[in-house]
Amino acid sequence: MSQTDEITVDINEKINNDIQNDKNDFHNGKPITMIEVSPNEKYFVTYSQEDNSIVGWNVEDVEKEPEFCFDDIYDLKQMCVSDDKNLAYITNDYLLKILIYPKTEFKFNDKMIGFRYCTFNLKGELILLHKYYGDATIRTYSYSQTKSNWSCKKTYMIPNEYNDYIRLIYVSKYDKLYLFSNNSIYEIDLITEKSIRIWIIEQDVKKNRKFYEDIGDIKISSNEKFICTRFKNEIIIYSIELEIPVASFDINNDIQIRRLMKHPTLCSQLFPLLFPLFSDISDDKFLDSITKNYWKKCLEHLNQNDHFSEKFPNNIQATKKYALRVLDGNILKIDFEELITKINLLPKNSDMVNEDSFKTNEKANKMYDYLHILLLNSYMETIRKLFQKANQEFVTQEFGDNLVKWRINFNYYTNYRVIALQVCKRENVNNEWDLICLRYEKFKMDHDLKPLGIELFNESDIIILTNIGPLIYHFNEDAKSISLVYYYYIKIDIDTPAQFTVQKQNCAKEFSRNNLPLPNYTSFEFCDGWISDVIDNKESLLKYGVELLQFAIINHKFELVEEIYKKCISHFKKDFKNKMFFSIITSTMPLLNEYYPEYIERYSSDTTMIVDSSRYTIDYQDHDLHLFSFQHPQILVNLTKSVLWIRYNLLTKLLSELYYFKVVKYFSRHKIAKNTPMIIFMNPYIKFVNYPREYKWYKELLYKPQPSPFVKTINRDIYKTWNGEALVNFKWDTFGKYYYALIWIGYMAFLGCFTTAATIPQQYIDEGDRRRLLIASIVLGFIHLSFEIRQMIYDFNTWIHDFWNLFDVIAYVLPILTSIRWLHTNEMNLTPTNEMNIIPLLSFSCLFLDIKFLLFFRAIEYFGVYFAIIVSVGKQIISFLEYTSNDDPNNPWNVANSYQVFYENGTLNPNPYIIQPPSENTNMFIDFRSSLFAMYKSLTGDSSALSNWTYTNNPSLAILIVLFSLLVVVYLMNLFIGLLNSAIEKDNDRVSYLVQKAEIIAEIELFYLLPFQRRWYNWFPDVTYYFANVDKTREKIKEMINNREWNTDEFPELRKALVKKLNIKLTPYEKLQEKEN
Known part of the structure; x- marks a missing residue:
C-alpha cells in the first residue's frame, strides 16, 4: 500500500475534546466497556463494567456535559437506550431491568426470566427476545406516560421444535428480526410479517458443529436501502429494493473495500453501514488505516494522561453522521463527512489498484x-x-x-x-x-x-x-x-x-x-x-x-422477448440467489398469455422441480405434506391476539413439562414414529400473486380493483405442473377455504329462507313468519347479487361469456322477484291467473337455487374433478347440437288421414271429402323442437312419427331412415361414447379442476377480500416453497422422462442433482429419453 493512500484528518480542538479523558472521569476513572446509540441517533450511552455505571450523551454535543447517568448497574450483559433517555438492560442472569428517565427504576409487569436481547425501535417501543423452557418469543411493548406502565402490543412465538435449527441474531430499530435457519440468514419484518432470505451458506451446517457455533459471530448493519452482513471474512451487501445480493467483499482484502470507498457516490451511502461490521476485529487493515491518524493523535493525548495503550479498539457504533469507537476505555468520535471528503481526495490510480488483476x-x-x-x-x-x-x-x-x-x-x-x-x-x-x-x-x-x-x-x-x-x-x-x-x-x-x-x-x-x-x-x-x-x-x-x-x-x-427471457433464466442459472429475476416473467404473464402463450408452457416446463440453492433438502415430517406450500422460514407464529393465553401458558409451563416427561415420553417409547421423507422445491411463480402496493380504497372497493397476475392469467399450462397445484393449495389453505365456506353458509341462509317460505304449507307456518322469510330472502339475495354486479362492472366482456355467471344471476334474481311479487299479491292462490303466475316462479326459483347449491361442491376435489369432466366434455360435443333450418316441403294436409262420403242411395260423392284435421303431431318435422323429439323417439324404437308416410311410394324416406339409423345409431352413438371416454381420460389429470379452483380463488380475492387484505404478505408472499413426497417425486420424474416432458436444457446441473438426491436408477431406455429431452 502506497503512502499516498493514507487518510489524514486534522484533529482540531473540538475533536481533541471528543477524546479527552473527561468522558472517563464520569465513570470515576474506570474504562468504558460498552457503547450503544438510540434509534434516531440522538443519544448514546456508555457503560463501565468496573464502575458499574451508565452515562448518556448527546451525539451532537459530545464535548458538553452528559445528559443523564445511572449508577449501581451490576452484571450487565446487553443494553439499549431510547430517544426519550429510557434505558433497558439485561443482566447475566437473563433478567430485564428498565430505567425511566430521570432515575426511576421501573418494575416490569411480566414476571419472566430468560431475556436474551432488548432494543428500542424508532417509535420508542421496546422489543424483547425471550427464551424460557424451549419456546422463544419476540414481544413489542409500548410505554404509557399517563398509566406509567409498559403494555404488550405484539407477540410472536418460535415453537420449540424449531429452536435446534434457529439462531436469533438481533432485532433492528426498524422492527426487523434477523435469524439463522436452514443454512440461511433471514430478515423478518415484525410489522408486515414478510420474510426474505438475504444469504445462503452452501454448507451442511448440521453436520459441521464448529460452523454452527461460528454463527454467533454474524454481524448485520442495515438502513432503508441495504443490509450489510458479515460472516467470518465475507461481507454481503443485500438490496432491499431488488431483494437480491448485489455485492460481496473479503474483509482481508482491504484493497477491494478501499476501491469502493473511493467511489464518489457509494462511499457516502455505504460507509456508515460497513464501518460497524469491523467492531470485533482487532487487527483490520482497512479500519485501522482509516482511523490511523485519529489513533496517533489519541495515543499522544492519552500518553500525556497516563492512559497509553498500543491495543487497537474494537467496539464500534455508527450513526449516519458519526462513528463512535471505544478507544482504550474512552470514546473516539469520527465525523463521516470529513472522513469521506479525505477519502475522495485520494488518488484514483494508486499503487493498490495495480496490485489487482485485470479480471x-x-x-x-x-x-x-x-x-x-x-x-x-x-x-x-x-x-x-x-x-x-x-x-x-x-x-x-x-x-x-x-x-x-x-x-x-x-x-x-x-x-x-x-x-x-x-x-x-x-x-x-x-x-x-x-x-x-x-x-x-x-x-x-x-x-x-x-x-x-x-x-x-x-x-x-x-x-x-x-x-x-x-x-x-x-x-x-x-x-x-x-x-x-x-x-x-x-x-x-x-x-x-x-x-x-x-x-x-x-x-x-x-x-x-x-x-x-x-x-x-x-x-x-x-x-x-x-x-x-x-x-x-x-x-x-x-x-x-x-x-x-x-x-x-x-x-x-419477439427477438427482444426471447432475449429478456433468456437473460432472466441465465441470471438465476449463474447464481441461485437471483431468483427475483423470475418475477420479470411472472409479472408479465397476463400479456404473455394474450400474445405469446407458448412462453407460459415453456416457463412451466423449464422451472419445474427447482430450488434456489445448489442443494436439494429432504425433511422428515410426521404427516404426508405432499404439495403443501409455505414461506421460508416457517417459524414465526403471530400470537398478538392471544396475550392472555401466553401468560396462562407460562404459568402452566412447569406442569406441562412434568406431564411430558412422565406421561407422554412413556407412551412415546412404545409408539412407532412414522416419518415421511419430503423434498422441498421452490415455486418459481415469484411475485405472481402480489397486488400493487399503491391503491385507492374506494376505487378498489366500489369500482374496479387492481388485479394480480394470478387473477388475470388463467392458463392450463400453469396447473399442469406441481408448481401451479402447490400455488392453488397455498391460497386455498391460507384463506380460500374459509371465505368459500362463509360464502356457502351465506348462500345456504338465502336458500333456506326462500325454500322454507315457498314449500311449507300455510297451515304449518304463520303468515307473518312467511313474510319475514321472504323479506330476508330479498335482502340476502341483493347481497349476493351485489357481488355479481361488481364482477360485471369489473370486466363485462369476460363476465358475459361465462355461462355460469348468467346462471348465478338467474339463481339470485328469480327468487328476489318471486318474493317481491308474493309480498305484493299477499296470496299464493288468490285467482287461477295469479296461481299460474306464482307457482311456476316458485318452482323455477327453487330449481335454480338447488342447482346453484350443488355447484358449490365443485370446489371440493372429489366432486370438482367429475364436474370439470362433465363441463369439458359438454363443451367438446356442443357443436354437434347446432341448430339447422327445416326446409321440408311436406304439407301436413297431404299426409293427414282422409275419408270418402257416400249418399244415402249408396252412390259416392266424387268431390267432397271428410278430412281429419292435422294436429301438431301429424308432421313433427315442421318444427325444430318437435323434430328433435321425433328423432329421439325413433332412437328409442317408436317410429310413429314416420308412420304417416307409405314407404313404397316414398323410397327416399326409407333410404333416409336406413342412413339415419346407420349414421346416428350405429356410428355416431358409438363415436360419442368414444369421445366421452377420451375426454374423460384427457381431463382426469385434474388440470381442469385446478383451473376452476383457481378461478374460484381469483373471484374471492377480487370481490370478497378487502383492499388491505390483498396486500398482506403472509397471504400474498413474494416467494413460496412446497413439500413433495419423495416417493411420488421419483414416480413423477420417471413419468415425465417417459413422456418426454423432463426438460434438462435450462438447468442440467439441478436436474442431475435431483436425480442423484432421490437415488433414481434410470434404465437404458430412460437415460436415452432423458438425453433426447
Missing part, C-alpha cells in the same frame, strides 16, 4: 455499477431543481473540473435526433485534454430535441433535462464507457413560454416523490440505446425489466 478489476467495476443503479433516487432533489431552473434557451457547454470534463452536443438528422457525449481527462492542469470515451445516443423522433438544463452530479454522473424528459448518464473510468442508467419520457412543450411554464410545473410533480418513476412505454420506443443498457446491466434489468418486457410483448418484438 478482478473488471468484476469490481461491474459490481460498483450495479450498486450505483440502486442509488439513483438520491438524484431526486437535483432533478427537481433542474425542473425549476429549466430554460428554453439553454445552451450546452462543458461541465466538469480541472481533471475531468464532459462535452454534450445535440445533433439533428432527418428522421432521428442524436445526443453526443464525450468525457475528457488530463493528468494535471498543465496537460492537454485526452478523449476517454464517446457515446452517441440516437432518438427515433422527427420533432425538436432540446436541452433544458444539465447538472453534473459528480465527475462520474451527469443529468440532462430535455424536452422529452430527464436522462442520467454514468461514466465508468476503469471500463472507459458511458452508460444510460435512467430515462423517463415526459413531453414538455417549448413553443410558448406560458405553456412551457405550466407543463414544467406538471412534469415536476412526476418527480415529487421519494423514488424516481419507473420508465414508461415511450422511453423504450424512442431510444434503442436505453433498451440495450437495461438488458446489459443486471440491476437495471431487475429494476426496469417488467416495463421493458411489456413494451416488447405489446410491440410484437
Whole structure:
C-alpha cells in the first residue's frame, strides 16, 4: 500500500475534546466497556463494567456535559437506550431491568426470566427476545406516560421444535428480526410479517458443529436501502429494493473495500453501514488505516494522561453522521463527512489498484455499477431543481473540473435526433485534454430535441433535462464507457413560454416523490440505446425489466422477448440467489398469455422441480405434506391476539413439562414414529400473486380493483405442473377455504329462507313468519347479487361469456322477484291467473337455487374433478347440437288421414271429402323442437312419427331412415361414447379442476377480500416453497422422462442433482429419453 493512500484528518480542538479523558472521569476513572446509540441517533450511552455505571450523551454535543447517568448497574450483559433517555438492560442472569428517565427504576409487569436481547425501535417501543423452557418469543411493548406502565402490543412465538435449527441474531430499530435457519440468514419484518432470505451458506451446517457455533459471530448493519452482513471474512451487501445480493467483499482484502470507498457516490451511502461490521476485529487493515491518524493523535493525548495503550479498539457504533469507537476505555468520535471528503481526495490510480488483476478489476467495476443503479433516487432533489431552473434557451457547454470534463452536443438528422457525449481527462492542469470515451445516443423522433438544463452530479454522473424528459448518464473510468442508467419520457412543450411554464410545473410533480418513476412505454420506443443498457446491466434489468418486457410483448418484438427471457433464466442459472429475476416473467404473464402463450408452457416446463440453492433438502415430517406450500422460514407464529393465553401458558409451563416427561415420553417409547421423507422445491411463480402496493380504497372497493397476475392469467399450462397445484393449495389453505365456506353458509341462509317460505304449507307456518322469510330472502339475495354486479362492472366482456355467471344471476334474481311479487299479491292462490303466475316462479326459483347449491361442491376435489369432466366434455360435443333450418316441403294436409262420403242411395260423392284435421303431431318435422323429439323417439324404437308416410311410394324416406339409423345409431352413438371416454381420460389429470379452483380463488380475492387484505404478505408472499413426497417425486420424474416432458436444457446441473438426491436408477431406455429431452 502506497503512502499516498493514507487518510489524514486534522484533529482540531473540538475533536481533541471528543477524546479527552473527561468522558472517563464520569465513570470515576474506570474504562468504558460498552457503547450503544438510540434509534434516531440522538443519544448514546456508555457503560463501565468496573464502575458499574451508565452515562448518556448527546451525539451532537459530545464535548458538553452528559445528559443523564445511572449508577449501581451490576452484571450487565446487553443494553439499549431510547430517544426519550429510557434505558433497558439485561443482566447475566437473563433478567430485564428498565430505567425511566430521570432515575426511576421501573418494575416490569411480566414476571419472566430468560431475556436474551432488548432494543428500542424508532417509535420508542421496546422489543424483547425471550427464551424460557424451549419456546422463544419476540414481544413489542409500548410505554404509557399517563398509566406509567409498559403494555404488550405484539407477540410472536418460535415453537420449540424449531429452536435446534434457529439462531436469533438481533432485532433492528426498524422492527426487523434477523435469524439463522436452514443454512440461511433471514430478515423478518415484525410489522408486515414478510420474510426474505438475504444469504445462503452452501454448507451442511448440521453436520459441521464448529460452523454452527461460528454463527454467533454474524454481524448485520442495515438502513432503508441495504443490509450489510458479515460472516467470518465475507461481507454481503443485500438490496432491499431488488431483494437480491448485489455485492460481496473479503474483509482481508482491504484493497477491494478501499476501491469502493473511493467511489464518489457509494462511499457516502455505504460507509456508515460497513464501518460497524469491523467492531470485533482487532487487527483490520482497512479500519485501522482509516482511523490511523485519529489513533496517533489519541495515543499522544492519552500518553500525556497516563492512559497509553498500543491495543487497537474494537467496539464500534455508527450513526449516519458519526462513528463512535471505544478507544482504550474512552470514546473516539469520527465525523463521516470529513472522513469521506479525505477519502475522495485520494488518488484514483494508486499503487493498490495495480496490485489487482485485470479480471478482478473488471468484476469490481461491474459490481460498483450495479450498486450505483440502486442509488439513483438520491438524484431526486437535483432533478427537481433542474425542473425549476429549466430554460428554453439553454445552451450546452462543458461541465466538469480541472481533471475531468464532459462535452454534450445535440445533433439533428432527418428522421432521428442524436445526443453526443464525450468525457475528457488530463493528468494535471498543465496537460492537454485526452478523449476517454464517446457515446452517441440516437432518438427515433422527427420533432425538436432540446436541452433544458444539465447538472453534473459528480465527475462520474451527469443529468440532462430535455424536452422529452430527464436522462442520467454514468461514466465508468476503469471500463472507459458511458452508460444510460435512467430515462423517463415526459413531453414538455417549448413553443410558448406560458405553456412551457405550466407543463414544467406538471412534469415536476412526476418527480415529487421519494423514488424516481419507473420508465414508461415511450422511453423504450424512442431510444434503442436505453433498451440495450437495461438488458446489459443486471440491476437495471431487475429494476426496469417488467416495463421493458411489456413494451416488447405489446410491440410484437419477439427477438427482444426471447432475449429478456433468456437473460432472466441465465441470471438465476449463474447464481441461485437471483431468483427475483423470475418475477420479470411472472409479472408479465397476463400479456404473455394474450400474445405469446407458448412462453407460459415453456416457463412451466423449464422451472419445474427447482430450488434456489445448489442443494436439494429432504425433511422428515410426521404427516404426508405432499404439495403443501409455505414461506421460508416457517417459524414465526403471530400470537398478538392471544396475550392472555401466553401468560396462562407460562404459568402452566412447569406442569406441562412434568406431564411430558412422565406421561407422554412413556407412551412415546412404545409408539412407532412414522416419518415421511419430503423434498422441498421452490415455486418459481415469484411475485405472481402480489397486488400493487399503491391503491385507492374506494376505487378498489366500489369500482374496479387492481388485479394480480394470478387473477388475470388463467392458463392450463400453469396447473399442469406441481408448481401451479402447490400455488392453488397455498391460497386455498391460507384463506380460500374459509371465505368459500362463509360464502356457502351465506348462500345456504338465502336458500333456506326462500325454500322454507315457498314449500311449507300455510297451515304449518304463520303468515307473518312467511313474510319475514321472504323479506330476508330479498335482502340476502341483493347481497349476493351485489357481488355479481361488481364482477360485471369489473370486466363485462369476460363476465358475459361465462355461462355460469348468467346462471348465478338467474339463481339470485328469480327468487328476489318471486318474493317481491308474493309480498305484493299477499296470496299464493288468490285467482287461477295469479296461481299460474306464482307457482311456476316458485318452482323455477327453487330449481335454480338447488342447482346453484350443488355447484358449490365443485370446489371440493372429489366432486370438482367429475364436474370439470362433465363441463369439458359438454363443451367438446356442443357443436354437434347446432341448430339447422327445416326446409321440408311436406304439407301436413297431404299426409293427414282422409275419408270418402257416400249418399244415402249408396252412390259416392266424387268431390267432397271428410278430412281429419292435422294436429301438431301429424308432421313433427315442421318444427325444430318437435323434430328433435321425433328423432329421439325413433332412437328409442317408436317410429310413429314416420308412420304417416307409405314407404313404397316414398323410397327416399326409407333410404333416409336406413342412413339415419346407420349414421346416428350405429356410428355416431358409438363415436360419442368414444369421445366421452377420451375426454374423460384427457381431463382426469385434474388440470381442469385446478383451473376452476383457481378461478374460484381469483373471484374471492377480487370481490370478497378487502383492499388491505390483498396486500398482506403472509397471504400474498413474494416467494413460496412446497413439500413433495419423495416417493411420488421419483414416480413423477420417471413419468415425465417417459413422456418426454423432463426438460434438462435450462438447468442440467439441478436436474442431475435431483436425480442423484432421490437415488433414481434410470434404465437404458430412460437415460436415452432423458438425453433426447
